[in-house]
Amino acid sequence: MAGLSLGALPHFIYQPIWVAIIFIAMIFWRIMAIRHFWPLPTKQISSFKLIHLAIAGIAFVLLFISYGNLIGRDAGVALLTVMLSLKVVEIRNHRDYYISCFLGYFLVVTNFFYSQNIPTALLMFIVVIIMTASLISLNDSKKSLSNKGLIKLASSMLLQAIPLMLLLFVLFPRIAGPLWGLPQDAHSGKSGIDDSMTLGKISQLILSDEIAFRVRFKDQIPAQSQLYWRGPVLWQTDGITWTELNKRHVMSHRPDFTTSGNEYAYTITLEPHNKRWLFALDFPSEPPLTPASHYTYDGQLRSIKPINQRQQIRLRSYSQFSLNPKQDDVINNALQLPDKLHPRTRQLAQTWQQQSSQPTELINKALAYFNQNDFYYTLTPPVLTGDTIDRFLFESRRGFCEHYAASFTVLMRAAGVPARIVTGYLGGEINPVDGFLVVRQRDAHAWVEVWLEDQGWIRIDPTSAVSPQRIDQGISTIMPEGFNTPLLMASSRQLIDLWHTIRTNWDALDNAWNQWILAYGPELQKEVLQKLGMTKPDWQTMALWLAMGFVLVSLLISFYLFYHRPRYDPVSQLYSTFCKKAARAGCVRPKQQGPLDFARALKQGYPHLSQQIDHITELYINLHFGKQTVSMSDLRFAIKQFKFTPSN
Amino acid sequence: MTQYLSQLYQRLNAVRGRRVFIIPTRFGFIYAGFLILILLGAINYSNSLGHVLCFLLVSMGWVAMHHSYRNVAKIEFINAYANPVFAGQAIKFNLLFENRCHRTSYQIELTSKQSKSRSWNPFERLGGFAHNYTITQLKAGDTITVHYPVPSLRRGYQSLGQIRIASQFPLGLYHTWSYFTSDTKVLVYPQPLGALALPLSKDSGDQITDPTQKGNDDFSGLNTYRAGDPLRAIAWKALARDDVFRIKQFTGYQGGQLMLSWDAVAQVADHEARLSQLCKWILQADEAGIDYGLNLPNRFINYGYGDVHRHHCLTALALFDNE
Numbered sequence: 002m003a004g005l006s007l008g009a010l011p012h013f014i015y016q017p018i019w020v021a022i023i024f025i026a027m028i029f030w031r032i033m034a035i036r037h038f039w040p041l042p043t044k045q046i047s048s049f050k051l052i053h054l055a056i057a058g059i060a061f062v063l064l065f066i067s068y069g070n071l072i073g074r075d076a077g078v079a080l081l082t083v084m085l086s087l088k089v090v091e092i093r094n095h096r097d098y099y100i101s102c103f104l105g106y107f108l109v110v111t112n113f114f115y116s117q118n119i120p121t122a123l124l125m126f127i128v129v130i131i132m133t134a135s136l137i138s139l140n141d142s143k144k145s146l147s148n149k150g151l152i153k154l155a156s157s158m159l160l161q162a163i164p165l166m167l168l169l170f171v172l173f174p175r176i177a178g179p180l181w182g183l184p185q186d187a188h189s190g191k192s193g194i195d196d197s198m199t200l201g202k203i204s205q206l207i208l209s210d211e212i213a214f215r216v217r218f219k220d221q222i223p224a225q226s227q228l229y230w231r232g233p234v235l236w237q238t239d240g241i242t243w244t245e246l247n248k249r250h251v252m253s254h255r256p257d258f259t260t261s262g263n264e265y266a267y268t269i270t271l272e273p274h275n276k277r278w279l280f281a282l283d284f285p286s287e288p289p290l291t292p293a294s295h296y297t298y299d300g301q302l303r304s305i306k307p308i309n310q311r312q313q314i315r316l317r318s319y320s321q322f323s324l325n326p327k328q329d330d331v332i333n334n335a336l337q338l339p340d341k342l343h344p345r346t347r348q349l350a351q352t353w354q355q356q357s358s359q360p361t362e363l364i365n366k367a368l369a370y371f372n373q374n375d376f377y378y379t380l381t382p383p384v385l386t387g388d389t390i391d392r393f394l395f396e397s398r399r400g401f402c403e404h405y406a407a408s409f410t411v412l413m414r415a416a417g418v419p420a421r422i423v424t425g426y427l428g429g430e431i432n433p434v435d436g437f438l439v440v441r442q443r444d445a446h447a448w449v450e451v452w453l454e455d456q457g458w459i460r461i462d463p464t465s466a467v468s469p470q471r472i473d474q475g476i477s478t479i480m481p482e483g484f485n486t487p488l489l490m491a492s493s494r495q496l497i498d499l500w501h502t503i504r505t506n507w508d509a510l511d512n513a514w515n516q517w518i519l520a521y522g523p524e525l526q527k528e529v530l531q532k533l534g535m536t537k538p539d540w541q542t543m544a545l546w547l548a549m550g551f552v553l554v555s556l557l558i559s560f561y562l563f564y565h566r567p568r569y570d571p572v573s574q575l576y577s578t579f580c581k582k583a584a585r586a587g588c589v590r591p592k593q594q595g596p597l598d599f600a601r602a603l604k605q606g607y608p609h610l611s612q613q614i615d616h617i618t619e620l621y622i623n624l625h626f627g628k629q630t631v632s633m634s635d636l637r638f639a640i641k642q643f644k645f646t647p648s649n
Numbered sequence: 650m651t652q653y654l655s656q657l658y659q660r661l662n663a664v665r666g667r668r669v670f671i672i673p674t675r676f677g678f679i680y681a682g683f684l685i686l687i688l689l690g691a692i693n694y695s696n697s698l699g700h701v702l703c704f705l706l707v708s709m710g711w712v713a714m715h716h717s718y719r720n721v722a723k724i725e726f727i728n729a730y731a732n733p734v735f736a737g738q739a740i741k742f743n744l745l746f747e748n749r750c751h752r753t754s755y756q757i758e759l760t761s762k763q764s765k766s767r768s769w770n771p772f773e774r775l776g777g778f779a780h781n782y783t784i785t786q787l788k789a790g791d792t793i794t795v796h797y798p799v800p801s802l803r804r805g806y807q808s809l810g811q812i813r814i815a816s817q818f819p820l821g822l823y824h825t826w827s828y829f830t831s832d833t834k835v836l837v838y839p840q841p842l843g844a845l846a847l848p849l850s851k852d853s854g855d856q857i858t859d860p861t862q863k864g865n866d867d868f869s870g871l872n873t874y875r876a877g878d879p880l881r882a883i884a885w886k887a888l889a890r891d892d893v894f895r896i897k898q899f900t901g902y903q904g905g906q907l908m909l910s911w912d913a914v915a916q917v918a919d920h921e922a923r924l925s926q927l928c929k930w931i932l933q934a935d936e937a938g939i940d941y942g943l944n945l946p947n948r949f950i951n952y953g954y955g956d957v958h959r960h961h962c963l964t965a966l967a968l969f970d971n972e
Contacts, residue, residue, distance in 0.1 A: 095676075095821075096676075099676045099679065099680075099821070100679075103679065103680065103683040106683060106687065106702070106706065107683070107686075107687070109702060110687050110690060110691070110696075110699050110702055113694075113696050113698040113699050113702075114694065114696070117696070117697060117698045121698065122698055122701065125698065125701070125702055125705075126705075129702075129705060129706070129709070133709065133820065136819070136820045136821060137818075137819045137820065139821060140755075140756060140817055140818050140819060140820065140821045141755055141756060141785075141818065141819075142756065142783070142785070143783075143785040143786075145755060145785045145786040146755070154819065158709060158712050158713065158716065158819070159705075159709065161712045161715075162705060162708035162709045162711070162712045163705075163708070164708075165704075165707075165708035165711055165712070166701070166704045166705045166707075166708040169704035169707060169708065170700065170701060170704050173700075173704065175692075175700075176692050177695070310695050518697055518698075518701070519697040519698070520697070521697055521700075522695060522697075551711075554711075555711070555715065558712060558715045559715060559719075562715055562716070562719040562752065563719065563722075563723070563750065565750075565751035
C-alpha cells in the first residue's frame, strides 16, 4: 500500500486536486480498517458498499467533467489512479492483492509520461522494492520475516536483478514507436519558443530555467556573440502579434544560399517541444539526416514530424552566409505593415529615409537611435497598451530583445527596407563538467534580418545597440546576481558559487542520463552495439547475445545463492589433512565418526602407530574443544611427521 | 511407452539426484501479461524509463525464479518414522527434514501421495496429493521434525509413499516442487472391532489364585524397574523423590491366563472381522491384566503380558495371511 501511495504521489502534481483527495481518503480508510477495525465495503455490510459505490460514481462524474472523456493520456491516468484507490479498499483475497500490485506498476509507468528524470527513476526503484516486499509478505503467511527482513530480501533481489536489467536494456531489440496512434494530449504541456510573438511573451521564457537543448561541438566552440540559434522566422504582423509567413508552397522551397567562413560541426540534443522546427547555428549548410527535415525558404530547418521526444541532431554550420541574394516576390511580405498603425514610427522612419541614400545608412541611423537615446534593456519592461511600437519607441523605452527586434523591423519596413524577425536562442552556457553547451529557455532571443540588394538577408541585432553585454557574455550577466538560486543561498557569494557548482555537476549527470538512458532507441542501440563489437546488430545476433547473457547471469545468481564458502578453522583443516593421509592409506573416516572412534579404528589397523595416533587425536581434541594449553604448531608438526607405514 | 519413459526418468534421476520442478503460477502468467502490456506501452511512447521498468520487472521475475528454486532445492528429507496404529486411526508420521543451504527457506508445503511408484510426469502436481502441512521457516543447516498425520488404510505394513515439498515463496510467481520417496513402513494393526465378549469362562480352567501373583487392582509396594515392565506402572512420584525408576506392584484379582485362538472367532463370518475381534480381545485382556496368548493357524504366541507382548500379538494379527 505504501508502494501504491508512493507510485501515485507524483501524479498529484499533474492531476486535479480531487484525485489526490479520493486517493488519500481511500488509503486512510484502509489503514483505519487495519488499525482500528473500521468496516470495509463487503457484501455483508451493504451500507459501506453503497458508500464505496457512491464515491466511485462521484469520481467518474468528476473525471468526465474534468476531461470531457475518459480516453487520452491525462484522463486515463486519472482513471487508473482513482480505480486503484477504490480497489485498495476492496482488497479481500490474494488475487485482489496481486492485481493491485500489478496495477501499481502500471501507475509507475504512467508517471513516465510526465517525467523521466533521475529522481523519477529512483522513485521507481523504491516503489519496486516496496511492492516486492509486499508480495513476499503475502507469500509469508505466518509472518516469519520482519518488515526489515522483507525490505532486505526485496532489495537484495532488486540488486540481483539489475545486471539482467542492464543486459536487457542494452540488448533487447528496440522498435521505433509508435505502434498505434497516440492520444491527442500525449505530448502537451511542453514550453518553448512559439511560432508567433507578442511583445512580452519571450520575457516569460526568460524566467524559465528549463533546458531547450544541449550542444556538443566537435572541435571549437564559436564566440558567445556568434551563437545565434536560428528558429522560427516571423514576417507578418497586425501591429501587436508577429507570425510566420503562412504560405506553404513558398515555405517548403529550399532557399538560395551559399556559406563560407568557419565551419562548425556539432550535435544538438533537442528537448521535445512538440513543434516541428529545429534550432541550428546560423547558418546550417545541410538539413540533418535524422529527424527527416527540410529547409524553409526563410532559412529555418523543419522536421517532418513534431519533435515530441528528445532528439539528437547532427549539423554543420558556417559562420558566414549569403541568403536569397536575388530579388523575389516573397520579399514584398517583408515590407508589410498594418494600415494606419504606428504613425510616429512611420514618420521617424520616413525622415531617415529622406536623409539617407543607402539602406545601410538607414540601419546605422536606427541602431544609433537606440544607442544614443535613453533606451534600457530590462527583463521587467512596463506593460504596453495601445500602439505598442509607438509607445515603446517614444515613451517607455524600456524593453527586451523582442521589443527592440519588433520596433526595428517596423522602422525598417516603414523606411522601405525589407525586414523580418528571427526568433531562437542566443548564446548558452558551457558546462565545465562535460563540455556541453547548455541552452536554456532563458537564452531565448529575437533579432532582425534585413534584405539588402546583392547581399541578401543580413542579421542585425538591435539589442546589441542597447545592451552589448547580452550579446557578448550571455543572458546571465543581465540577470540579477543570485537569480535562480535558492533564497537562503543567495545571501553570500560563496554559497552562490557552491550552488553553481552543484548545479553544473547535476546538469552534467542529467545530460549523461538523457544522452545514454533516455535517448537509447533503435539508432543509439545500433551504434552502441557496434562499438561493443557486434559487427551486424540485427535482432538474431541480439537474441543470441541476450541468451548468452541470460545464461551467464543465471549462473552468477545461482552461484551467489548456493555457494557458501565452507569456513574451516585451521585446526580442523590440519586434522583433515591427517584424515586424508589416512584415506590414502586406505582408512576412510566415515562422515559421522568422531575423532576418538576414528583413532580406535586406525589403531586396529596400525597397532604399531597407536602412540602417534593417540597423540595427534589428543592434540586435536584439546585444540578443537577449547583447551588452549597445547599449541597448534605441535599438532602441525605431529601430523607432518606422521606416516602410515604398514606394520611388518 | 509410459513404462519406458518412467524407467528412463528413474535412471536419469539416479544420475542427477533429486529433481526440482518449477512452473509459473496463475499470478506468474498474469505478471507476464502485465509486463507485455508495459513493454508495448513503452515501445509505443518510445518511453525509455518504461523500458527500464519493464526490464527491471522481467529481471525480478527471473531472479524470483532462482530464489524459488533455491528455497526448495536444498531441503532434504532425512527419514520418517511413526508408531504403529490401528486401522482407521491416523498414522502420525514424524518426518525429519534438513535445510542443507546456508540460507533460510520459507513456506515449504508438504503433501504426500499414497502410491508406491514414483511418477515420471513432473506436471502431476496436485493429483492424489493431500494433507497439507507448511514449514513456515527452516533456518540454514537446521533440521525440523514435522508431525504429519496420514490416514491408515488397512492392516499390514503401510509405507509413506511419495512426499512432495512445494513452495511459492518468495513472490508467488512460481510453483516449485520436488518429490521424495520414503521407504519407511509403518505397521497398521487391525481395527479393534467385534461384538463377542472375552472368552473367559471357557479357558480359565487352570486359574491360579496365588496372592503373590501380580495383578492390577491393589497396590502392594514398589519394585525396581526392569526392562519390559509396563510404562504405566512406573512410580513417577517415587522417581521424582530419589531418581530411581520403580514399578508399582499390584495384587488382587488375578485374571489368569487366556489363549485367544482362531477357533474362538470361527463363528464370525468375515476373515478381517475375525482379526478385528481378536484384536479387540487382546486389548481387553491387556487392559484387564490377564496373561494372554495367541493361537493362529500359522502362528502360536505363548502366554505373556506387557507392551512388548501386546505388540507382538498385534503384529501377528496385522501380518496374518498377508502375502
